[in-house]
Amino acid sequence: MQYHTPFEQLSDQRPSPLRSDPEKVLRDVFGYEAFRPLQGDIIAEVVAGRDALVLMPTGGGKSLCYQVPALVRPGTAIVISPLIALMQDQVAALEELGVKAAFLNSTMDFEQARATEQALLTGELDLLYCAPERLTQPRTLDLLHKATLSLFAIDEAHCVSQWGHDFRSDYLQLGLLAEEFPDVPRIALTATADERTRTEIAERLSLNEARHFVSGFDRPNIQYRITAKTNANKQLLDFIKAEHEGDCGIVYCLSRNKVEATARLLTDQGFTALPYHAGLSPEDRAHHQDRFLREDGIIIVATIAFGMGIDKPDVRFVAHLDLPKSLEAYYQETGRAGRDGKPSTAWMVYGLQDVIKLRQMLEASQGNDHFKRVERQKLDAMLGLCEVTKCRRQVLLSYFGDQLEEPCGNCDTCLTPPETWDGTVAVQKALSCVYRTGQRYGVTYLIDVLRGSDNERLRQSGHHAISTFGIGTDLSANDWKSVFRQLVANGFLRADPEGFGSLQLTEQCRPLLKGEQAIRLRKDPVLKKVRYRAASSRRSAALDSISDQTGWEALRACRKSLAEQQGVPPYVIFHDATLLEMLERKPSSLEAMADVQGVGAAKLEKYGAAFLEALKETQSS
Incomplete structure (x- = not known):
């Protein structure tokens, strides 16, 4: 499928002459014939000089959404990345494609940093990766003002959310880019953000006028x-x-x-x-x-x-x-x-202890009431998925x-669809046991009471004489663990916020305890490995179907050797999908090799002959 239409009207919107055409960059540099859904629209938006907020699942092709505009618009693209390892990995991959990329981070000595800064000022770089804490330093901002910039890309933009799981305080300062560089388009990208987090990203990064591009979140594989x-x-x-x-x-x-x-x-x-x-x-x-x-x-x-x-x-x-x-x-x-x-x-x-531990950590945190309320909602949603x-x-x-x-x-x-059962009576027994024992005990002790265990701790506490002692012998200890887990997960019981592991009743459990509400519980399934082994065997179906295993191993060996020579991971040379297409097409010339998806001009020149030789040797053996 081709996605050419987003670029048809760019000529009327360009703030300055473009260096190349997006589809030509995609084909010649990255070795692909067509953009994925939404990529073309996003790239057109940024190439035209407008801001964008992009949500796209991991593996959906987010990087191309700023890398292609960086090679199309004049100037250097500044990519804000939260991790040193991430920026180094991306720069290595871009260099393999023949793209002039570099990074500025704490691993560099003074001379290396100075050389990189000079390359930025002289327009020698297509992309420059930088950590947020470095970017917002006055010296760095002064340097950027002296350079010609094509765009700002804020990767892992969910790090700006104070309610998020990857919050980085340095990201909060990135809103200044709108003030300091009002004419440079900005694109913020993430794989993970609900509607509330998307709104927060737009507000904190001053992207209120940006167009939102939300790709489907599904990863069906x-x-x-x-x-x-x-x-x-x-x-x-x-x-x-x-x-x-x-x-x-x-x-x-x-x-x-x-x-x-x-x-x-x-x-x-x-x-x-x-x-x-x-x-x-x-x-x-x-x-x-x-x-x-x-x-x-x-x-x-x-x-x-x-x-x-x-x-x-x-x-x-x-x-x-x-x-x-x-x-x-x-x-x-x-x-x-x-x-x-x-x-x-x-x-x-x-398990139950996971729920108790996270709830205790949440209640013991230093956050204000609003923070804790948001975090409770997030944890409740996570528990909802589990149950x-x-x-x-x-x-x-x-x-x-x-x-x-x-x-x-x-x-x-x-x-393996789970079964449910009428847990109303069992739940009443469990809640009554929590109440009768004073809401001061953990799940193991409560199960001992319900199942009528004869131990010294129970005799000393006097709980062998209460009405709930021994009324739960119809369920196993694991069954009771499941009951208590679901009661805590669904908010009918809570873990002691003081951290002692005891379970306490919540107001929400009152209708259950009084018998005014019925409840169905999830029966923990007995998993059958065979079922999942069969399902998981699909993972290698594409590789198992290769008839030419010798050719496949030869291509992998060639890739590994080249990766070791270049000091990069094998997938930076070529992905498996590219090797599989080589094996299927069996190109016999560089011209034919150029038609394989993922083989751009730079990689064709650097590696084409080596892979042709590997294919030739397997065919002659």
Whole structure:
């Protein structure tokens, strides 16, 4: 499909002569024949000198929305990026395309920074990446005023939201760009923002007049699965061994200690697993991220500090061992899987202690009442996704204002629909037990009371004599954990804000306790690995269908060798999709190679002959 119409009227709107045509840049530099939906409209808006606010899912092609205008409009594009590793990765990828790109960050010595600044002033750069804290320094602003600028691109724009999961205070200063550079168009981009966050982004970045471009949030290649936490370590190992042996993946944990312990567990089981958290030295973090980007089959075990802007296309799974604080965080983190469009898995285990811990952290935070109210709403939405009985994807997309008409057929609630049961009596027993024991005990103790356990602690407390003692023997301990989890998740019980782990009644539970309201609960399913193994086998369907495995391995070996020579991750040379098309077309000349998607002019010149030789050798062997 071609998207040429957005550019037809640009000639009347150009503030100054353009350096090239957007489609020509797309074809010659990036090696693609057509823009994806919305890309053409966004690029036309920015090329014409107007502001834009862009929401596009991870892997949807956000970078092209400012990289193409940067090569079309005269001057240098300034890209504000929150992470050093991210800007270095993008600059390396652009240099491979023959684009004149550079960055300014704290890793550079004085002479390197000075040379980069001089290149900006003399117009030698197409794009310059810069961290927000550096950009807003008076010296940097003075430098930019002396340069010819084509546009400002504010990447990961959700970092400006004080209610967001990736808030960066330095982003709050970026509104000054509208005052300092009123004639330079600005484009703000993010993959994650509900309507409230979009409004906040527009206000804080002075983009109130900007046109909003909201692409669909759906990532249909990702299979969403959330299951009750029983033995998290065993569940994780079973999941990876059954479905993603040898695959690249990310495992998220809430604490640094858990990250280290999980990485050791996976390593002991024969996986190549590396920890990543703020407690490691910058050198160790950089080394682990570099290995993850360059090597196959690496599993990163990380806190949420890892992943923003990670461009690795073949991450086959993202696993959560702890509950994220919001759907924004969940969507952002799971979105790092399957950027290449191939089937991938977003897998999570979740339990009562996750809910209690997050609610306690929220109530104990230093935020004001408004902040806590917003955070409660976000956590409630996250819990709602966990406990839902209908299609998870429909619930997730609806949160971001995106509607899916039919169930997706690619989430656990679609593949193995959960059963519900009339939990009214069980809930009354649970709530009564909380009340009769004085609202001073945690779930393990409450279950002991309900199931009539004979232990010293119960005898000392006298709770072996209360009316709720032993009235819950019809349910197992795990069943009761599920009941309490759903009561806390749905706001009928709350965790003690003082942090002692006890459960307390809320006003919302009164109708249930009095028998004035019935309730149906979700029955935790007994998962069948076979079902998901069959579903997940689609992940390698494209590769398994390759008849010429020898040719495929030869192309991959060629790519790996070139990547090592250039000091870049293999996907920066070419993505798998480009290698697959080479294998299918089997070009025998550079002219034919130029027609392969993803082979631009610079890469054709640098690597075309090497890949032609690799193809030739496999055909003659």
